[in-house]
Amino acid sequence: MTVRRTSCNLCEAICGVLVTVENGRVTDIRGDESDPLSRGHICPKAVALRDLQDDPDRLTTPVRRTPDGWQQISWEAAYEIVVGKLTGIQKEHGRNAVGVYLGNPNVHSLGALTHLPTMVRQLRTRNRFSATSIDQLPHMLASYLLYGHQLMVPVPDIDRTSYLLMLGANPLASNGSMMTAPGFGTRLKELRKRGGKVVVVDPRRTETAAVSDEHHFVRPGTDAAFLLALIHQVISDGHAQVASYVDGLAAVEAAVEQWTPERAAAITGIPAEVIRRVAREFAAAERAACYGRVGVSTQQFGAICQWAIQVLNIITGNLDRSGGTMFPRPAVNALLGLGRGHVGVWKSRVRGLPEFGGELPVPVMAEEILTPGEGQIRAMVTVAGNPVLSTPNGRRLDEALGSLDFMVAIDPYINETTRHADVILPPAPPLEREHYDIVFHQLAVRNTARWNDAVLPKPDAARHDWEIFRDLGLALVRRTPWSRRRAEVTARLRMPPRWIVDAGLRIGPYRLSVRKLRRSPGGVDLGPLQPALPAALHRKTKRIDLAQRMILDELPRLDALTALSADELLLIGRRHLRNNNSWMHNSARLVKGRPRHQLLMHPDDLADRDLSDGQLVTVTSAAGSVAVEVAASKDIMPGVVSMPHGFGHNRPGSRLTVANQVQGPSVNDVTDATLIDPVAGTAAVNGVPVTVTAG
Ligand SMILES: Nc1nc2c(c(=O)[nH]1)N[C@H]1C(S)=C(S)[C@@H](COP(=O)(O)OP(=O)(O)OC[C@H]3O[C@@H](n4cnc5c(=O)[nH]c(N)nc54)[C@H](O)[C@@H]3O)O[C@H]1N2
Ligand SMILES: Nc1nc2c(c(=O)[nH]1)N[C@H]1C(S)=C(S)[C@@H](COP(=O)(O)OP(=O)(O)OC[C@H]3O[C@@H](n4cnc5c(=O)[nH]c(N)nc54)[C@H](O)[C@@H]3O)O[C@H]1N2
Numbered sequence: 001m002t003v004r005r006t007s008c009n010l011c012e013a014i015c016g017v018l019v020t021v022e023n024g025r026v027t028d029i030r031g032d033e034s035d036p037l038s039r040g041h042i043c044p045k046a047v048a049l050r051d052l053q054d055d056p057d058r059l060t061t062p063v064r065r066t067p068d069g070w071q072q073i074s075w076e077a078a079y080e081i082v083v084g085k086l087t088g089i090q091k092e093h094g095r096n097a098v099g100v101y102l103g104n105p106n107v108h109s110l111g112a113l114t115h116l117p118t119m120v121r122q123l124r125t126r127n128r129f130s131a132t133s134i135d136q137l138p139h140m141l142a143s144y145l146l147y148g149h150q151l152m153v154p155v156p157d158i159d160r161t162s163y164l165l166m167l168g169a170n171p172l173a174s175n176g177s178m179m180t181a182p183g184f185g186t187r188l189k190e191l192r193k194r195g196g197k198v199v200v201v202d203p204r205r206t207e208t209a210a211v212s213d214e215h216h217f218v219r220p221g222t223d224a225a226f227l228l229a230l231i232h233q234v235i236s237d238g239h240a241q242v243a244s245y246v247d248g249l250a251a252v253e254a255a256v257e258q259w260t261p262e263r264a265a266a267i268t269g270i271p272a273e274v275i276r277r278v279a280r281e282f283a284a285a286e287r288a289a290c291y292g293r294v295g296v297s298t299q300q301f302g303a304i305c306q307w308a309i310q311v312l313n314i315i316t317g318n319l320d321r322s323g324g325t326m327f328p329r330p331a332v333n334a335l336l337g338l339g340r341g342h343v344g345v346w347k348s349r350v351r352g353l354p355e356f357g358g359e360l361p362v363p364v365m366a367e368e369i370l371t372p373g374e375g376q377i378r379a380m381v382t383v384a385g386n387p388v389l390s391t392p393n394g395r396r397l398d399e400a401l402g403s404l405d406f407m408v409a410i411d412p413y414i415n416e417t418t419r420h421a422d423v424i425l426p427p428a429p430p431l432e433r434e435h436y437d438i439v440f441h442q443l444a445v446r447n448t449a450r451w452n453d454a455v456l457p458k459p460d461a462a463r464h465d466w467e468i469f470r471d472l473g474l475a476l477v478r479r480t481p482w483s484r485r486r487a488e489v490t491a492r493l494r495m496p497p498r499w500i501v502d503a504g505l506r507i508g509p510y511r512l513s514v515r516k517l518r519r520s521p522g523g524v525d526l527g528p529l530q531p532a533l534p535a536a537l538h539r540k541t542k543r544i545d546l547a548q549r550m551i552l553d554e555l556p557r558l559d560a561l562t563a564l565s566a567d568e569l570l571l572i573g574r575r576h577l578r579n580n581n582s583w584m585h586n587s588a589r590l591v592k593g594r595p596r597h598q599l600l601m602h603p604d605d606l607a608d609r610d611l612s613d614g615q616l617v618t619v620t621s622a623a624g625s626v627a628v629e630v631a632a633s634k635d636i637m638p639g640v641v642s643m644p645h646g647f648g649h650n651r652p653g654s655r656l657t658v659a660n661q662v663q664g665p666s667v668n669d670v671t672d673a674t675l676i677d678p679v680a681g682t683a684a685v686n687g688v689p690v691t692v693t694a695g
């Protein structure tokens with residue numbers, strides 16, 4: 001029996017874990033007390049890491065779809081089919097005829113971060129998509145506009161703050177996002193024990209709201225009005241003061257002039273006196289941080305919300321000071337590996353939505369496959385993604401994937417999306433990989449660093465994800481004429497992830513190396529976050545301009561928001577501690593307990609429609625409808641219903657062993673691909689108008 005150390009990579013909290021291995025099999029997983037960031041915390045998902053390892057559903061060799069079913073093939077044969085098909089289709093129909101979707105688990109895998117972008121670049125297609133545009137795109141846009149780099153994202157310094165204002169986030173279920181703060185519940189307790197205050201704004205009284213000082217219901221999709229009114233109040237109270245490197249306050253003042261707390265109250269449902277008081281408390285707090293996540297990103301005013309959150313922190317002097325919102329300084333600078341960003345350099349073919357950072361927004365993916373004409377997508381590459389369940393109007397995408405000439409999925413499972421693939425290439429599971437977290441140290445509430453050796457050996461016949469990207473990338477680049485670029489790409493693809501991390505550590509601010517980190521397998525503490533502005537800004541001027549035209553020009557759109565009405569019903573999402581997006585529903589250990597896919601609805605809304613708790617109802621939007629059990633809940637705002645995403649495993653051909661508890665429908669069969677935030681095309685899956693009827 002041996003105990004090995006690694007980190008859990010299933011969410012953004014990157015908890016250190018101790019894995020007990022007996023005779024080559026995992027027998028126990030627990031928290032690693034010596035990790036300076038997670039301090040021993042884990043959640044139930046970590047324990048399911050062993051299920052991924054031993055999962056009978058998991059593919060261990062490439063497979064090819066044939067008329068007689070799935071057939072195992074060798075890696076070499078698989079690569080030959082994939083590269084032959086992709087290059088053939090591009091030759092005939094142009095480069096953009098191949099589309100790519102990169103899903104969430106890629107940001108949790110070192111090998112995907114080091115090798116996937118290089119492989120994708122060899123396809124030279126503009127039809128690139130990822131989970132970003134149904135997730136954190138508004139954060140990245142705000143960071144790009146204000147700080148000059150899409151990944152220069154400040155995080156709330158929750159270990160030192162005295163006032164945390166949280167919108168559209170439920171870290172007690174999600175374990176935190178765009179904010180790596182393992183053991184968030186404990187950190188929240190510590191905050192309140194210090195005399196600090198936590199205020200939650202959410203259309204549902206969430207698990208996080210339940211352990212906070214205050215919770216306010218907000219009508220979905222209207223947070224922008226609330227935030228602009230906070231800014232209005234701070235400025236009109238004379239409490240706004242900006243650092244010497246900040247411009248544009250006068251323009252912001254003019255832009256929010258009409259946004260009085262009274263006007264915002266009528267739209268949001270949050271009383272004017274509460275808005276006024278929260279603004280004053282926030283401005284007066286010794287150290288305050290405003291933070292907003294999925295609920296204020298994947299909605300129609302997501303970009304305005306994320307900009308306004310930054311503005312509120314900046315004008316109250318809380319950006320870049322301890323206890324406010326701060327920029328982490330990780331041992332490997334993730335900003336170097338990714339461009340600063342750009343927006344609107346090209347547009348999607350059918351709807352004309354802008355690219356951001358080289359990607360088009362996911363709400364246009366299905367139409368780009370289904371609409372004939374030059375530039376139509378005829379082949380797809382999906383990597384660690386299940387967009388049939390994860391993106392709006394999933395049924396249409398499902399149909400679109402079925403119409404392709406060719407599809408390859410790099411994924412360990414045959415699921416709702418990958419069942420459409422002609423070839424599936426399964427990577428080795430997380431416990432067989434080495435890991436350094438390039439992305440989430442960049443978003444962590446404390447500077448730490450940790451290298452993980454693989455816990456278990458990879459069988460010889462298996463391939464790591466980076467080896468798959470390397471081999472595909474090499475095969476693609478080999479088909480191009482010799483050039484210096486080709487030589488550089490070849491060298492980069494051949495470099496193992498460990499070398500890339502080592503180089504990043506050596507040139508990083510702490511001059512570390514993989515060898516040094518391996519001496520402290522629980523991780524090293526690099527201390528609390530430090531002020532970094534204005535030097536760290538990715539702008540030559542070293543100045544921040546609040547008056548961003550892209551945002552200010554969009555504010556008049558808010559005029560269309562009407563006062564709350566009694567007969568509207570808006571659908572929002574939710575997460576549960578024991579679910580993980582669209583996968584892991586085949587882990588018996590995780591799904592045990594009561595079903596949790598129900599539509600939550602306020603008892604008054606049920607009564608108004610003669611519906612009763614537990615009954616089967618139909619939820620209908622402009623995009624489609626699903627049948628689901630309804631559960632009465634006083635914790636949801638009247639006029640709002642909530643359903644989690646990632647369910648809908650009942651599609652034919654999916655090969656997952658899914659228990660009865662997780663047989664709910666996919667909420668994204670109801671969400672609408674035409675509902676977007678037009679600023680950057682982010683999918684608005686929160687605040688979808690629906691009706692709920694019996695049956
Ligand atoms: N309505 C609604 N929809 C949402 C959301 C919402 O709140 N509401 N949330 C959105 C958000 S924030 C996100 S991030 C997306 C997530 O949606 P996706 O990008 O689809 O990501 P997952 O659902 O995590 O999909 C995981 C896929 O990756 C595969 N996989 C797991 N591990 C690995 C691995 O190590 N390597 C490879 N190659 N594959 C792996 C799984 O088998 C599965 O196919 O969903 C979005 N969809
Ligand atoms: N257990 C678990 N953990 C996860 C995941 C998971 O699937 N399961 N997914 C991971 C991923 S990919 C991500 S991106 C993160 C997300 O992390 P979080 O953003 O913390 O996740 P959610 O629980 O979806 O919280 C969103 C909240 O927004 C609220 N909301 C919806 N609409 C609105 C609105 O219009 N205004 C306001 N103010 N609130 C609104 C919802 O009620 C919900 O409470 O979680 C990550 N962690």
Ligand code: SF4
Pocket residue numbers: 008009010011012013014015041042043044045046175182
């Ligand atoms: S919170 Fe849970 S899922 Fe997230 S990293 Fe920690 S143990 Fe893993």
Ligand SMILES: [Mo]
Pocket residue numbers: 104131135
């Ligand atoms: Mo996400």
